[in-house]
Amino acid sequence: MDIQINSYPINIELENEKKIADVISSVSRWAQERDFIFVEALIDDVSYPVDQVPDLGIEKVERVNCIVQSKADAVISSIEEAMRYADRVVKFAASPDSGNGSGLDQARALEGGAAWIVEMVSSVLFLLGAEPSQVPSGDRDLAGLMEDLKELAGRAAKITENEIKHLADRAAALFAEMNNVFRTIMLSENLKNLVIQSLDSPDALIDGIMEIKSSLPSQVENLLLAAGDYGAGRDAEASEKLQSFVDFVFRYTRTCYQAAPVFQVDLGAIAVDGVSLDDKNRAIQNLLIEMHGALENNDIISLSDIMEYELKPALENLEDYVDLLIEKIRS
Template sequence: MTILINEEKIDFTLENEKTFTDVLSSVETWLNKAGMTTTRIKWNSSYIFPKDLSAVGGTPVSSIGMLEFSASPVTLKRSEELASLLDYLVKLKNAIIKFDKKILSELLPQFPDAEETLAAYLPDLAIEGKDNITEQLSRLLEGSTPEMIGLLKEKEKTTLESALSDAIGILGAVSSCLKANNGVLSSVSIDELEPVVARLGDVPVLLQTGKDSQAMEAIAKFSEMAQAFLDKAGNMFSTNPKGFSIDGKPFDEYSRSLNELLRELVGAFEKKDYILIGDLCEYEIQPRITKIIDKVKGSLSA
């Protein structure tokens, strides 16, 4: 059996997997530990959809041949789920306000699927002074038809519209956070980071001239921005980490080595080892982060 993840062959050691379903479960567990999730599966050149699993799930491992997985960061999948849910809720709210029977007849049968996703994100959430949002929507929309919506009393209709507005507002905020955490690097973020990186080169001089507070400020600013930059760069190259290497090392490995140096820098500050602080900033950390920036800039302009 051959397994590819994002077109990269992986060494997968069978343990207790006997069937197609067992293998899917094990691969998904492995991906989840790496912060990833399956987005698409291809088996011997044919895509497999959830509806197909009951028919092929019992296939023995010896008959599988090749399995190809497409995977993406969990946050990206959540972001896409939320975007779809928000789009649905906004359309539903507008259709209810306008009492558009045609749109309602299309949207209301989709509510059970939307309800499941909604419950996952807002399981016990209630606005102060109101009932649980998901429960309100379920009570008023489950099994509803356009005609039933038209028969709602004014108070019930107001409650429904209010619950939809609350859900849209809260989920919109969650979606914005996910997009920020999973954002694509831009030249603006790099332009903001580069002068902060350059400032690291001044740290030894600042320490030698007694300007400890300025040195600490420069390092604190760098640490904050560098971590956000590394997280976004990691997301950017997570679908094909082997395709992005520095000094012969995959991005993840190179990034970890930089994080280890940052931890060493914190330890040096605690010990007030100013010589080590200066050496780390000037000869270790600054050159490494500069190489990552150059690689990312090259990828963005490609």
């Protein structure tokens, strides 16, 4: 059986482990000893929560990929995901479709979305060692905003057609406020200290940024080659190139969001042609999500179009952003 940590094979001798649950327990202990968070287990490419792995003997499994994160990575990735969701809520509020029922479905979905945000924020603050009452949000604190989000979830559960616009406006205001709080957290001393604990040194972070800049041209070329391979039916070669590119984007976004608290750099203040680095990164992430959807639907034409005509143009001035980020750090 092949055992991996974050898709990288590791050499581990199985002794008393007879079932997959035993392997997961061993990796969990390994992660806890290093202050990591064991996020999920991919068992033969099927995702399972760590505490809900199937009751299988190790002889029935070919590969276990254990996804672990540092606490800082867990906080940053959670905030990134929450900010993308908040953007979708604000977009929905701008034109809630109440004509064919889809608007009502989306409004009711806010019940789960708002509850998830509250739960996620509570987990993030726990990892940061902070309380909601300690985090400012305009002229109040985060505790008040979280209570309003809980109230919003309750209203969404009972929403009627006539109330969609009012609920959407309220949701847009609360989620826009939540995004401002997230930006505050990203620049907080709490997150800075958590990130530094997961780094060898700030110098390693700077070296990572320089490596990203030097790799960018070849990765853009890699993206175009992958699009060509998909168009020519060479799916295996395309998939390998695309995975390399996705890994690069992960390293890039992780480095950006680590640099923000460590060097006190506001990604929203770094802009090229009026578009902030914060918005640029989220646009790239949204395109990756669209690509993933196209792959799941085996829609190779849409996948290739996104890669060649949307993602490539989005990357063309990324080096300018990286240069500005380096300049900010050095200043």
